[in-house]
Amino acid sequence: MRRVVVTGLGLVTPLAVGVEESWSRILAGKSGAGPITQFDTEGLATTYACEVPRGDGTDGTWNADLWMEPKEQRKVDTFIQFGIAAADMAVADSGWTPTEAEDLERTGVLIGSGIGGLNSIANTAILMNEKGPRRVSPFFVPGALINLISGQVSIKHGFRGPNHSVVTACSTGAHAIGDAARLIQWGDADVMIAGGAEAAICKIGIAGFNACKALSTKRADDPQAASRPYDQDRDGFVMGEGAGIVVLEEYEHAVARGAKIYGEYLGYGLSGDAYHITAPSEDGDGARRCMEMALKRAGLTPADVDYVNAHGTSTMADTIELGAVERLLGDHAKNVTMSSTKSATGHLLGAAGAIEAIFSILAIRDQVAPPTINLDNPAVTPKLDLAPNKKVERKIDVALSNSFGFGGTNASLVFGKVR
Amino acid sequence: MSDVAERVKKIVVEHLGVEEEKVTENASFIDDLGADSLDTVELVMAFEEEFGIEIPDDAAENIQTFGDAVKFISEAA
Numbered sequence: 001m002r003r004v005v006v007t008g009l010g011l012v013t014p015l016a017v018g019v020e021e022s023w024s025r026i027l028a029g030k031s032g033a034g035p036i037t038q039f040d041t042e043g044l045a046t047t048y049a050c051e052v053p054r055g056d057g058t059d060g061t062w063n064a065d066l067w068m069e070p071k072e073q074r075k076v077d078t079f080i081q082f083g084i085a086a087a088d089m090a091v092a093d094s095g096w097t098p099t100e101a102e103d104l105e106r107t108g109v110l111i112g113s114g115i116g117g118l119n120s121i122a123n124t125a126i127l128m129n130e131k132g133p134r135r136v137s138p139f140f141v142p143g144a145l146i147n148l149i150s151g152q153v154s155i156k157h158g159f160r161g162p163n164h165s166v167v168t169a170c171s172t173g174a175h176a177i178g179d180a181a182r183l184i185q186w187g188d189a190d191v192m193i194a195g196g197a198e199a200a201i202c203k204i205g206i207a208g209f210n211a212c213k214a215l216s217t218k219r220a221d222d223p224q225a226a227s228r229p230y231d232q233d234r235d236g237f238v239m240g241e242g243a244g245i246v247v248l249e250e251y252e253h254a255v256a257r258g259a260k261i262y263g264e265y266l267g268y269g270l271s272g273d274a275y276h277i278t279a280p281s282e283d284g285d286g287a288r289r290c291m292e293m294a295l296k297r298a299g300l301t302p303a304d305v306d307y308v309n310a311h312g313t314s315t316m317a318d319t320i321e322l323g324a325v326e327r328l329l330g331d332h333a334k335n336v337t338m339s340s341t342k343s344a345t346g347h348l349l350g351a352a353g354a355i356e357a358i359f360s361i362l363a364i365r366d367q368v369a370p371p372t373i374n375l376d377n378p379a380v381t382p383k384l385d386l387a388p389n390k391k392v393e394r395k396i397d398v399a400l401s402n403s404f405g406f407g408g409t410n411a412s413l414v415f416g417k418v419r
Numbered sequence: 420m421s422d423v424a425e426r427v428k429k430i431v432v433e434h435l436g437v438e439e440e441k442v443t444e445n446a447s448f449i450d451d452l453g454a455d456s457l458d459t460v461e462l463v464m465a466f467e468e469e470f471g472i473e474i475p476d477d478a479a480e481n482i483q484t485f486g487d488a489v490k491f492i493s494e495a496a
Binding site: 071072134142 | 433434435436457460461464467468473
């Protein structure tokens with residue numbers, strides 16, 4: 001099987017726009033949460049979220065003008081803007097900017113989103129109701145469709161290889177990266193731009209997840225303390241937004257062009273719970289099976305795992321995943337560090353698996369496990385180190401990243417140092 | 420320039436992101452101002468909104484240039 005390495009990274013997160021900016025803030029234990037600024041939260045049970053910080057583009061803020069012309073911005077929902085920006089970053093970082101037809105045809109794009117243009121859909125429905133169907137913009141549909149990040153990125157960069165997308169709720173980003181890696185392994189492409197983007201912090205988005213009783217509601221007075229995975233006082237997830245994109249590349253291809261290699265994609269596992277539309281199976285069976293498959297594909301055993309980037313959303317499901325990981329690792333658990341970076345970023349839904357894959361790769365690069373912030377009183381006594389409130393400098397040769405989504409859809413990715 | 424022409428020009432500049440000097444009488448939205456077929460649909464919608472008129476699809480198809488738009492709107496409004 002062809003080997004796949006990671007040669008480019010791009011991040012738009014609630015901590016910052018930019019890979020190193022986001023990562024340094026994660027390691028410093030910062031939170032991206034705050035009161036919602038992008039719309040009036042009147043009547044909502046949750047009034048805070050992890051928004052991408054808006055600004056003039058300096059100090060890690062988001063300024064859409066730096067990424068797209070104003071006339072193009074109007075034609076796409078925010079989740080597509082975040083995706084295009086993170087993809088631009090990742091492509092620039094990789095140095096892969098081919099011009100030959102053959103190279104362009106061997107470069108594909110596979111970027112997903114959990115929900116897509118929710119805010120555009122809601123606003124267009126209101127507009128149509130008020131002014132009639134003739135006022136619906138011709139850019140409404142192509143500006144809200146999930147696969148249009150892949151479409152836009154391919155058009156912008158001329159990448160004419162496989163053009164695909166994933167929609168698996170909160171597992172989207174992980175599935176996109178895993179599926180893209182397989183396209184390279186199978187020889188369908190040499191380079192894939194892969195990941196996820198999300199921008200569902202809008203009134204109907206918050207209202208919908210509030211109705212599912214999924215969001216934290218009790219921390220309006222201190223939003224930065226709201227996302228607290230594994231803590232006994234957690235009360236739901238905090239919604240995040242942004243995008244994470246990686247450039248995946250066939251190993252020999254990367255070596256031949258002298259590319260900077262962050263790490264190696266080693267394995268990918270998938271499973272279904274067949275249990276409940278929003279809750280994970282209580283025995284964590286689906287989580288365990290997808291982790292096992294990912295390690296098997298990597299040619300590794302649980303004893304090889306050094307770091308786990310958990311799904312850990314700050315909901316009741318945290319301890320189900322923790323139990324599944326502990327059972328998988330057995331006695332080796334005491335040697336492993338597991339953290340949830342959602343404590344800092346909130347839950348980016350369809351982008352979560354992608355940004356967390358990037359954090360896992362950076363954990364390997366820098367030999368440091370990012371902290372689980374706000375973990376003051378663990379709900380259970382963990383058998384592994386959850387990196388409470390402080391980063392942990394340690395050996396990390398192999399990292400496992402978990403993502404689980406509504407519908408009982410699970411994905412795990414394994415990354416390692418290049419062997 | 421008439422009031423209608425000024426308002427039409429403002430919409431064209433804003434929607435197509437072009438410089439004002441390029442929006443001349445015979446400037447074609449598609450050939451000269453970089454619009455695609457979806458841009459022209461949106462432009463016509465913006466004209467309808469701005470001037471409170473309805474531009475039927477067959478009439479919209481004949482609005483190819485800035486001058487066409489000003490002429491049609493001046494007669495309809």
